[in-house]
Structures are given as structure tokens and as C-alpha cells.
Amino acid sequence: MTAEHSGLALADPLRDCPLCPRLVEFRHESQEKYPHFYNGPVPSWGPDAADGGAKSVKLLVVGLAPGMKGANATGRPFTGDWAGDLLYATLDKFDFTEGTFAAHPGDGLKLKGCAITNAVRCVPPQNKPVGAEINTCRQFLTQTLDELPNLKVMVTLGKIAHDSLSRTLGERVAAHPFGHNRETAMGGYAVVSSYHCSRYNTNTGRLTPQMFEDVFARARALADG
Numbered sequence: 001m002t003a004e005h006s007g008l009a010l011a012d013p014l015r016d017c018p019l020c021p022r023l024v025e026f027r028h029e030s031q032e033k034y035p036h037f038y039n040g041p042v043p044s045w046g047p048d049a050a051d052g053g054a055k056s057v058k059l060l061v062v063g064l065a066p067g068m069k070g071a072n073a074t075g076r077p078f079t080g081d082w083a084g085d086l087l088y089a090t091l092d093k094f095d096f097t098e099g100t101f102a103a104h105p106g107d108g109l110k111l112k113g114c115a116i117t118n119a120v121r122c123v124p125p126q127n128k129p130v131g132a133e134i135n136t137c138r139q140f141l142t143q144t145l146d147e148l149p150n151l152k153v154m155v156t157l158g159k160i161a162h163d164s165l166s167r168t169l170g171e172r173v174a175a176h177p178f179g180h181n182r183e184t185a186m187g188g189y190a191v192v193s194s195y196h197c198s199r200y201n202t203n204t205g206r207l208t209p210q211m212f213e214d215v216f217a218r219a220r221a222l223a224d225g
């Protein structure tokens, strides 16, 4: 699979980015096990040029990393597993999407004023990147931010993404603690942190759809403000 749908034309990692040896090895294992999967660093996704491109983006959602059978399979962030079902349904409620999400890159869904990326672009074993991988991949988060000139708001999904964003913006992590629906200002942006929309968090009741909607209601207000 390819990721031509990424839309934003940002400087994303090379398709065979070699920088994290453990993740490269895991990628190769996945290529052998699931040869029909995308199996590579997943590009950021946002509106294409006809829909305003990078300049139209006011909200950036920062996730943790691709899921093995989600973004790693399809090449589009949060597409193919449960986390995407909740994320795109919620984005739709707050008018950040156009079209119908059908969990595959050819579903015709578009993002409106919103982009989605991950703190770590390659699928990690057990969904757990190690510190060195988070630090190494931060350069691509930095590039993504540099290429969104009208960005106002970010929603961070989970503590790892939130702390990595703090470091990306040169902030002290302790000064911006992670918490659900907690808002802070970092590097000139408003940042709202949220529990990750993983199946585990929703199955255990740690995150309910209403709690997630509360985060994006605030993000919508900040983007429009």
C-alpha cells in the first residue's frame, strides 16, 4: 500500500527510515508476516491542496504511534482499528471532517482545518516505543509543526505524545503535566491533553465517548477563537 493520500505534502520520514534499529527490525518482521500491509513510517495526514492544504490547518492531533493492524496496515493515521473509529467519529461531530469514515484510505474522507500525526511514526512492539525511539522520531514532529503556519491548537493523545510535544517545543515536561482535558499553553500554541482513544481505554471506561467529545469541543472553540 502507498500513502499518497497523505495530502499535506509535508517532509515526512523516508519510507524506509533506518533511524531506529529495533523498529526497523520489527517493520521487516511485519513485512514478512503481513506483506499486504503498508509497513512503514506513517505520514501525517491533513487537507490536500484543493481543500486548503497545510495553511488551512488550525488543529493538529498528535497520537502515539501506528497500531499494527491500524495505521501500520493502511498507511493512514488512525485508520483500520478501533482508535480511529472513535477519533474520526468525534472529529466529525466537531466539523473537522467531510465525508464518511470507512476505515480504509480509499473511503474518500477529508480532513477540514485539521491534521493528524504521531509522535512515533513506526509501529512499535506492544504499542510501546522506548525513549530513544521517541527522541529520534521527534525531528519529524518538529518538521510537521514548522510546516503548519496557521496552527493554533493541538490535542495530544496520551502522556507519551504529550511529553514528546513538550520537548519538541522546548518546554519543561514538569511544567505541563498530562491530564485528561487539561489545557496548557506551549510554544505559542494551545494544547489540550487527552487519554488515548485506544480500545483498552474505552473498554475499561477510562475514556468514554463523552469525555473525548469534551476535549474536541474545547479544541473546536480554541481553533475558532
Ligand code: SF4
Pocket (backbone or CB within 6 Å): 013, 017, 018, 019, 020, 023, 024, 041, 120, 121, 122, 133, 136, 137, 140
Ligand atoms: S520511528 Fe521515526 S525515526 Fe524511528 S525509524 Fe520510524 S520514522 Fe524513523
